[in-house]
Amino acid sequence: MLFYTDATNTSPSYTKLKLIKGKRHGDRLINESLFRQRSAIFASSSLYASALHRSMLMFLGPNRAFKDFSGPAVTHTFGVWKSDCVFGVHCIHTDILLFFRTRPRQHDWPPISILQDDSSILCQLVPVGCKGSCNQWMEWRFCFLGTELTLTKSFNDTQIKIYVLLKFVAKDILKCVSNEISSYIMKNITYWVSELLDSRVFQEQNLMLLLLIGLKFLKEAIDSNRLPYYMIPGRNLIFERLNLHTRWRLSHLLSYLLQEGPQFLLRCNKLRIGLLAMHMVPITLKHFGNKRELLESLFLLSFNVFILERHGCRVGNVRKQLWQKMFNIVLPEWKQLQRRIGNDIFWILNVK
Template sequence: MTRLGYGEQIRRWRVEKYKEQDSLMNARSSDVTVITAGSKAEGLTCYFESDRDDILVLEGIICVEAGIHLHTIPNGIGVYRMDTHAYSGHCRLLLERQARKHFKIIHNALCDNGQGDILLSSSLFLNEMSAVPHTKSVVYHKPAGPSLPTSIGREFHSDNVCALRCHCPSILQRWASRPRHWPSPVLVQKVVSLGANVTAVGFKESEFKHMEWRIGFNTGESELVNNLNDTQAKVYVMLKMIVKDVLRPSKKEITSYVMKNIVLWQAERNPQNKFYAQSFLHWLHDGLRALRTAIVTKQLSYYMIPERNLMAASGLTYRQQSHWVEVITDMMAEGPWVILGLPKIRRAVVASPEPMLWYSMKRMELEMLNMEYFNRYVNGVLDKSDAILQEIQRRLIEIMMEIKLRMIEEGCAVNDLTDIRYRMLK
């Protein structure tokens, strides 16, 4: 798994590079803060391996729990009161104070509930965001939940989720005060300090879902995953592979987010010294067992707000339940051989050691150079006379030519260097 790009060193490097990228992008705008989330923020996927998840936080607005006094919030900041009388982990937003800065998107999503309250509609907000003028080079796809997916060519795919900042100390303190083996008190306080956000999606089975917003902790969750040790991170990656390549849900009945929560619960409930390289298969089986239970019972508590059931309204059918339970049970019975059922792992295991090591080194260098190039692009450094940029471009071409020649030697006809780059980093 380390040679496939899931090792500790490259994982930590990716995390830092995406943080750097966010800082560079946010230096350009005061209206929206971009936060890389998901597998990219966790350093657990290669450059083109999965979609990029971006949280776009509108500045100048905050949503607060009951009991938070307006005088504690600076003037000019728009304030919405969170009505949490909804399905756990969701809320409705009641306008308390208009923001000094006018957002047309927000204004057009306001509704009168007929009782003297002004509410911010999640469905109208999403409609307004979808109607924002498009950039010509970007292809905009049909919204999926709170996400507005986009793509540029076949390489760059992004799930963009617009969000509002959320101040919910009581929810975070309930999470922080739980008895646990992990995370450490220092990390717990850091997660609390990172706060929360709300995104424009209600509970699927709610009568008022068009008015509801979902409470999330993206930055805090990324920080937690980034503090998993090497064994825990690899269990998480392997569980995601099993869902994608073996179970293959067609309508997101089971998602990688479910796997993340299983691993976080594992980490919290067990001593950290039990997670070491030789225990990998034990914890993989434990994760599979937890997944099987979640499928059978349609119940898995959200790590940050346990009252919220991540399997509620998942759309799981009885037929899917029966089939997936049987598949997972068979996988668990296979013991260590279970990993050979995953195409990516199987190819790496049967590959000759020397070519695999060579491939791994080239892929890692190619990814690092691409990230450095993109961060310079974000920073506005695209002067063709720039010596560092020239050296990055030269080395990129050199690596792709080396790969091309090796592929030709092994009987594979390839000509397009761009295609080689994409396939190496996917």
Template sequence: MCTLMNCLGYGPHIRQARRDAHRERDRLMNAQEPGTKTVITSGSKAEGLTRMYESDMDMMYVVEGIMCLENGVDSDKLPRETTVFTLNTGVCYHGHSRLNLLGRLGDIIPSIIRDALCEDENWRVFLSSALLVDAQSDIAPTENEIRHERAGPSMPSSSGPIHTDNVFSLRCHCPVILSRWAERTRHWPPPDIVRKVVTMGSFVTPVGFKGSEYQHLEWRICFNTGENELMSSLNNTQVYIYVLLKMVVKDVLKPVKKEITSYTVKNIVLWLAENNPQAQFNESNLFYWIREGLEKLRTAILKIELPYYMIPERNLMAACGLDDGKKCTWENTITDMMNEGSNTLLRLPRIRKAIISHPEPLMWYNKKRIETELLHLNLWNRIIQCKNKNGVVNMSNPMLQALFSRRCDLVIEVHTRMNRKGSRLNDLIKIGDMMLM
């Protein structure tokens, strides 16, 4: 199974290559367009766990010149041009907050922030999450971009096969919350990773707690960059557990209204890693830990309760909208899977197809597919480097030409073999896109 996971593109080398490529893309984009916001790739792309077109790209746009502070944190050390908000967590559900203006505005306030300010009956100034998302939707789309309906804090969009979740966020300094996390007794992560996560701080994103009377004013505290670091420090077996459990949710349970998400699974794996000795997570124990993960998932569904890894008081299952009928169905399905042992993975289409085609066709195809993906990641970054100030790409760049040429050669190789096996698909662009899905 671990060999199959490597073949399917979840091995350590391809994961690291993906992480490096997306970090480099962020660096290039921020260097090319310095100003009011910083781009950070998060989620499965930043973790190196999904192909180019396999799932949505989670893009976070951090508004610069703004800082949100926990109560009691001194703001005097911040530059005078910084606009400061305080976290008012006492009136919100755990992990959420209202943002009160601390009495000073920076020299330059981005319009997306200024337009989201509002007052209550006592003339206190708040930053409205709902108004900020509305202001975000007013930003003109780029060429070929299609906007979709809001989803939580995100304004999703698509351009061809690329689907993106776009979230505006603000930097947040909450040392008390992070110190409570750091001081927990744990087997994992090691002390150096704990210290690194603490230094990365946190963010607030524009979404309130479902059902709250003041949802339009509330923001959710999150730790995107810290969680990226935590996921990167998992060992191979823990990564495979995460990927396989995500497949269970997507391909077996198939939630329609996001009652359970990949983020639910991520938190289950983080808790498993923290509460158990690292030495126990090895290839020979993979199926044991998958069963443990399924049991944690079943418990979360039955009890409608799963503590958020960074702020345990926040229940990730709260207000998830899971009805009794679906709860019962999923409980029975997961119980059956736990009783099936290793055969349960045959329920997963990608694993089943890999087993059928193993070893030679699978090894050959995935070698071509992984090279294609790495070329495409390099192409993305090279295109950014070859753009002029007007956004026009210099297509005559030798490196760009070489990358396009090699990618074309790989797609033709795959197309030729497909035809020999009886396929009649001759659309090379479609074949190239399918290799990245």
């Protein structure tokens, strides 16, 4: 099936999907999302999300709990494990990021090589409509995972630390007021600060000052109830996320943090750990980073094996071996503990 994007009566960064070629075959989720409006056939994001919800219930089984969509991601839990999955469709759009690539900038970030990269025409559409839109149930949101990943990879060490510290602020301090200030919002703030300031400013000795600039940027966005999406500024990232009272409380808390200065970082365990990590010997930090990447890869591979099992494929004891490798990374003493306290907490290692 072939669709084209129809942005008629949609908000910036959102579109409708109109079928122009093909019949009902292939992707079952897309098939279940199709509906007719007058003489045209569209794919509904709401119907797609509902079909995905039903599919996950059937696929994951009753022992896996997952939450409904709060955005493009679906969070599902399995014991102590929690992961976010984002489902959508690939899209080629030659001019959706034209303004991003050509808008005037005073400084030299992003690098010109990223702005001229033709791969920016590749994007994704996720099944989330714009809140408050009369067409929310049929709208899809543009995402630019590849371009955003390239932007983040272009960060120097100081920009990375700003982003990490802003995430810690959101998760450990602002969370007491609202959960709506997400890591994604903090990433966009880091993008804007990186573009608006001279790249020579992003040095280790300016880290705390730059962190405060990022928090001031967030406060101004909350006060004005507008945070432009970095890729498409017409989209407001905090639109209908925060009510007036929550905005007032967040603004008041941010004012307090800005007045207190960098010392506020010592309030939180995660922030203290983050500060310690910044002063680790690089080879030690790299070692921990490699362990985390390996653990994530093993877990993803284990999940893929689980999918194969659910489809009736015979995979032997591959999943058990993968979990043993993960336990070896996280808790090398697990075999001794298993002998000492039994198999109850290591039941995953006993699957056949």
